[in-house]
Amino acid sequence: MGFFSLGLINIIGAGPVGLHCGTLLAEEGFEVTIFEEHQTVGRPVQCAGLISRSGIEELGVELGNSVINEVKGAKIFSPNGESLTIQRPSTVAYVVDRFLFDQMFYKKAKRLGCEIKTDCKLIDIRAKLNDNSSLFLQNKGRGELIKSKITIGADGANSVVRHSVFPGVLEKEFVHAIQIRAEGKFNPDLVEMHFGDFAPGFFAWVVPESKRVARIGLAVSLGLNAGNSMKQFLEQKQFSIRTLSKSSALIPISPPLKEISSGNILLVGDAAGHTKATTGGGIVFGLRATEVCADTIANHLKHQHSLDAYSKNMQGINKELNLHWKLHSYIQAMKPGQFNSMLLKAKNAGIEEFLQEHGDMDRPSSFMKKVLFKPKMWGLLPAVIRTM
Ligand SMILES: Cc1cc2nc3c(=O)[nH]c(=O)nc-3n(C[C@H](O)[C@H](O)[C@H](O)COP(=O)(O)OP(=O)(O)OC[C@H]3O[C@@H](n4cnc5c(N)ncnc54)[C@H](O)[C@@H]3O)c2cc1C
Incomplete structure (x- = not known):
């Protein structure tokens, strides 16, 4: 073993969530160290980089x-x-360069005084309740x-x-994602979501x-190829493309976790499953959860509030994640034939115009209740009631 030191707040992982958390805590005047296993923050890139405009504006x-x-919208394909x-x-929504996006958070965290140690990987952590880990x-x-007084798992x-x-x-609640960056001919204004037997358990995107x-x-569901x-998928849709690069990674897809803190250790971001199960998007929700996490820690250190409040403080975000x-779960339980007729039914009921006006890719609750006030949409009520 090398040296032995006592840090106040230690964050594992210099992704956007870990870096934003460090920034918020440094702004409150705390001493923060962030550990990142890779040499360069933001690499390798394993993300489609789609971020809702409303979500990012709300976060400031x-x-x-x-x-x-x-992008101005989405095209959703049934099987x-x-x-x-x-x-x-x-x-x-914005499509971002994830490397530059992460680097932006990195530079801000550094500017605010966080110490960021790259090429530094957490191997294990031992925790004693209410003691340094x-x-x-x-x-x-x-x-x-x-020895760490407070540890944040943003890894x-x-x-x-x-x-x-x-x-x-969160041992098995993942989908296995694979993504290529490709040259071809695309509509730059629309994101595509394709449901079908080529993506069991999830969907394909452009x-x-x-x-x-x-x-x-x-x-696809974990365990499938x-x-x-x-x-x-590429053969079925007959894409004429040239692959530039390829990546693959896991995305947590689960109901909100009940256990996200224990003693002086807290989880946030993908580590805590803070992703939208509908799309796998985790940037906006991870950053929102970070605000709650940093706030809980600041209240603990400044006013002796318990860190156990973290889970309760997450209730608003968890409601939406749920x-x-x-x-x-509703979409994935449908058989292909049911999905096709559901999409047709929704289209005939005017869902395109409805979502154009009321849709929010982060907050389904904002438009699901509005279905009740649109008689044309009442044919979709059984689905809405089952999910709500
Ligand atoms: C293919 C794919 C496409 C996606 N597309 C989108 C999208 O379009 N929009 C969206 O919002 N989300 C998307 N996501 C999800 C999004 O990438 C994550 O939700 C987001 O990156 C979560 O941020 P994070 O900081 O919690 O985790 P990460 O970005 O994963 O960062 C964690 C960091 O911790 C480091 N780390 C891990 N283990 C250790 C260790 N032991 N010691 C030290 N450091 C460690 C890692 O190197 C990494 O830098 C996608 C994910 C995948 C896989």
Whole structure:
């Protein structure tokens, strides 16, 4: 083992969530160290980089030069190829360069005084209730032991913090995603979502960077072969493309976790399953959860409030995440024939115009209740009631 030190707040993982959490806590005047296993923050990139405009504006995060495209809506395809188009005249979501996006958070965290140690991987964590935890790290290949007053696991879907402190939690609730960046011909204004037997348990997507380049991906239930599914999807849809790069990773898809803190250890972001089960998007919700996490810690250190309040403080966000989970479960329980007729029914009921006006990709609750006040949409009420 190398040296032995006592840090106040230690964050594992320099993804957007860990870095934002560090920034918020440093702004409150706390001493923060962030550990990142990779040499460069933001690499490797494993994300489609689609972020809702409303979500990011609400968070007050400036996207700067990370935005590479702005989309106005989405086209949703049912298994038989029938489609719905929800398009607005103005931007509804941004497509970001995830490397530049993460680097933006990195620079801000550094500017505010966070110490960020790259090439430094958490191997294990030992916790004693209400006492400092011991963090076992590999720092540029050398073992290092750190005593930590408060530890935040922002170490993504495969979180070592979660595995060590919450064994058995979020063990199998993932989809396996695969994504390529490809050259071809795309509609730069619309994101595509394709449901079908090529993506059992989830769906396939096309997120355009421009007319010429898009991120094409899909995810499948854990244990299935995502690579074969991707091949099947590309063949079935007859994309004429040239692959530029390829990546693959896990996305947590689960109802909100009950256990996200234990003693002085808290989980946030993908490590805590803070992703929308409908789409797998975790940036906006991870950043929202970060605000709650940082606030809970600040109240603990300044006013001796218990860290156990974290779970309760997450209730508002969890309510929305739970609705995403229910919608996801409802959609995935449908047989292809049911999905096709549901989409047709929704289209005939005027769902495209309805969602154009009321849709919010982060907050299904905002438009689901409005269905009640639109007689044309009442044919969809059984579905709404079952999910709500
Ligand atoms: C294919 C794909 C497409 C996606 N598309 C979208 C999308 O379009 N929109 C969206 O909102 N979300 C999307 N997501 C989800 C999104 O990428 C995550 O929700 C988001 O990155 C979560 O941020 P985070 O900081 O919690 O975790 P991460 O971004 O995963 O960051 C965790 C960090 O912790 C580090 N780390 C891990 N283990 C250790 C360790 N032991 N020690 C030290 N450091 C460690 C990692 O290197 C990483 O830097 C997608 C995910 C995938 C896989």
